[in-house]
Amino acid sequence: MDQLQASSSIIPFDSTETTSEENPFTAPDEKISELIIGIHDAIGAKCDVEQLFNAVSNVIKSSVNISNLERPKNAELVEDTCDFMPPFTTLKEIACEMTCKHFNKSTAHQTIVAILEKLRSYTWDAKAVIALSAFALDYGETWRLSHMKLADKNTVKLHIFKLGEEEESNEDHINLIRTSVEDTLKLIEYIIELEKTRADLKICVRRNVPTLQATPRELYTYWAILALLACANQKFELDWDMRSEVFKMLKFAVTRVNGDLTRIREEIASTRDLTWRLEVINSPSGILQLLKALIFHEDTQVQQLEIFEYTSETQAKPVGANELKRKNLLLFISGLYNIEEHISVLTSIHGELKIKNYQILWIPMGNKYDEAEKKEFNERRSKMAWYVLQDLFEIKGRKLMETEWHYMGKPMVVVVNTRGEVVHMNALYMISTWKMEAFPFRTETEDKLFQNWKWFWKPITTAYKQVTKSKLIDEKNNYILIYGGTDTTIIQKFDSLINGIKKASIGVKDFNLQKACGNEISEFWKSINILFLSRVQRENYEHDSILRDIRTVLSFENLKGWAILSQGKKVLVLGDYNVMIEALQIFKGWKVSDQKQEFVDYYKTTKVESAGSPCHEIELSNVNSRIPISMACSEPSCHLSMVIDVVKYKCCHGQASDVNQA
Known part of the structure; x- marks a missing residue:
């Protein structure tokens, strides 16, 4: 026995101390991954690991009586064949x-690296x-000896030969090893599923599964081998506290990889679901299929x-498929709050829409789907005489x-x-401005409505009753x-100058x-x-001349002064107060009918030569966008890219709200 124990001490192993970064x-x-990723061939040999795992795990399960693992029948063991x-x-x-080297905190990493070096050309699973x-x-034979009665002298000798010493079996230790082997099998099974999932997915789909991309496969394999070392190394006296620490890490690894796999399955299902919906809206086969892809489950x-x-606040009738598939629809997609104005606009055109075989369908977007939101949904729905969903979901x-x-x-x-x-x-936006004048709400209809500055005259005559009553733009x-x-002060200058011109000219x-x-x-x-x-x-909105004019007018909102000169509805010039006031002062005795072109030419020449024309600034409120719109300055003399200076976030649900600026 002394000779056997002595022989174990001459088994070679690297006793170099491991640094804290390698412990x-x-x-x-991140450090462990960095240390081992370099000893992995990225193009590893592909092999049927599932078949080998099934055969080996059956051997392990049959080697020891693990109570909560089903022990396979002998026939099952015989049927296990493995091509790899x-x-x-x-x-x-x-x-x-695993069994011939000391296993402790200072040598564990080196031993794992030595094993991985031998397996460099294989995939992580x-x-x-x-390693399993x-x-x-060695595992099965060792544990059989641990459970055999040691009365037989031959058994005792074999036990000592295999284990290196004679010791009493500790039931707690046996149970700890048994449980850890079971957990290690689970971990390796999860690693196999992880690698198989990765291999089965096309690269284009894999990009949409972020958890799969981020999962540390190398780390899970590292932990699996660490656990096998702790379970296998029995020839040396081990610190069972250290073993317990390994097994705690093992349980954490099992839980973590299981969580990763759950998220991966969810992300794959979400990606496939989105792909199906995308195919439907890109190549729809009818309104019913479109609504199904937008709102409901695939099945x-x-x-x-x-x-x-x-038909009333409390009475509703189901809309049949035959009726739905014959309708042109306006899909009103919105949240539940602050939509009263939009409901009012849509209600104003709903009657005429029905006559023309159009219908409105409200698609409500909730967030919490709690009682408060359901109450809000029911209240909003009661104001709608068009198509709605039965419930908030x-x-x-x-x-x-x-x-x-x-x-x-x-x-x-x-x-x-x-x-x-x-x-x-x-x-x-088109409906809000032009109502049924914009029917049938196509892009080409919108183009006609935007021509010849109609986009400007429509809101100004709608908002200002004085313009309508005075028939300001009729002639x-x-x-x-x-x-x-x-x-x-600037407004008063405009008042004075225009009054002088009106006295000298008719038709101003x-x-x-x-x-x-x-x-x-x-x-x-x-x-x-x-x-x-x-x-x-x-x-291509960047090259839209109509948008440039709208942007210019929008930039006037916060200017000290500005003006637009038109002949009837034909806009001649527009700009800030500096050049306009200068032109009006030169032409204060302006005879309009005779000097129109001279005024326009003078204004444009002065504007080009002037150094005082400010670049335009635009402030948009309540615009939801992940990426702010980029645009060039609409001032003709500039055209440089505008800087996004202020972004405002304003809560509209409370009585008082704070504005945060960034």
């Missing part, structure tokens, strides 16, 4: 690393399974879409609408025809000066926006803001 008990995960089998010499070398195979060579029958039409195609239709929480109206094709991505030959600003009219009531002023600028948002949704 698996103290080093951070690593070289036996490799298994023996790894088994020696294959490394773990081969090496472990199985929902199109004949059972829970859409209702309310999570809209299954919300992510699709966010990524493809750029829904960011702000209400929008998507117009779709009976084939399920999108006619207009967001007609809400084509009338010259109209519309002006405004925040500086009263003016309108001072600042003389209107506060509500009219805010309504006008709100309309211009809405028109801007409508136009900026278009592709």
Whole structure:
């Protein structure tokens, strides 16, 4: 026995002390990964690890009576065949690393690295399974001896030969090892599933599964081998506290990888679901399929879409599939709060829409889906005489609408025809400004409405009753000066100059926006803001000349002074107060009919030569966007990219709200 114990002490091993960065008990995960990733061939040999794992795990389960693992029948063991089998010499070398070297905190990392070096060309799951195979060579026989009665002298001698010493079996230690082996099998099984999932997914799908990309596969294999070392090394006296520490790490690893796999399955399901929905909206086969992809589960029958039409606040009738598939729809997509104005606008055109075989469908976007939101949903629904959902629930195609239709929480109206094709991505701004004048809410209809500055005259005649009553723009030959600003001194200069011109000329009219009531002023600028948002949704908006004019007018909102000169509805010049006042002073005795072109030419020449024209600034309120819109300055002499200076976040749910600026 002394000779056997002496022989164990001459087994070679590297006794070099491990640094704290190489100590698996103290080093951070990132450091361990960094240390071992370099000894892995990224293009590892592919092999049937599942088959080998099944065979080896059955051997281990049959080797010892593990109460909570089902012990396979002998027939099952015989049937286990494996096409992939690593070289036996490799298994023996790894088994020696596990059982013939001291196992402690200072040598654990070096031993694991030595094993990984031998398995460099294998995938991470294959490394773990081969290490398990090496472990199985010795494990079963050792544990059988531990459970045999030691009365037989031959058994005692064999026991001493295998274990290196004669010791009493400790039931607590046996149970700890038994449980740890079970946990290690679970961990390796999860590693196999992880690698298989990765291999089965196409690269394009894998990019949309972030947890799979971030999962530390090398770390899980490292922990599996560490656990096998702790379970296998029985020839030396071990600190059972250290073993317990390893097994705690093992349990944590099992829990962590299981959590990773759960998230990966969810992300894969979400990606496949989004792919299906995307295919439907890109190639719709009808309005029913589109609604199913936008709102419901994939397995929902199109004949059972829970859409209702309310004939009163309390009475509703289900909308049949046959009725739905014949309708052109305005999909009103919104949250639950602050949508009263939009409901009012849509209600004003709903009657005419029904006559033309159009209908509105409200798709409500909740957040918490609690009682408060359900109450809000029911209250909003009671104001709608069009199609609505029966209940408030999570809209299954919300992510699709966010990524493809750029829904960011702000209400929008998507117009779709009976084939399920999108006619207009967001007609809400067009409807808010022109109502049924914009019907059938197509892009080409919107283009006509924006021509010849109609986008300007419509909101100004809607907001300012004085303009409508005075028939300011009815005469084509009338010259109209519309002006405004925040500086009263500048406004007074405009008043004085235009009064002088009006005395000298016939056919000159003016309108001072600042003389209107506060509500009219805010309504006008709100309309211009809405028109801007409508136009900026278009592709190639950077080259849109109409958008440039809208931007210019929008920049006037906070200027000290500005003016627009038109002949009837034809805008001649527009700009800030500096150049306009200078031109008006030169032409204060202006005979309009004779000197119109001279005035326009003088204004444009002076504007080009002037160094005092400020670049434009635009402040947009209540615009939801992940990425602020980039645009160039609309001042003709500049055209440089505008700097995004202030972003405001304002809560509108409370009585008082704070504004944070960044």
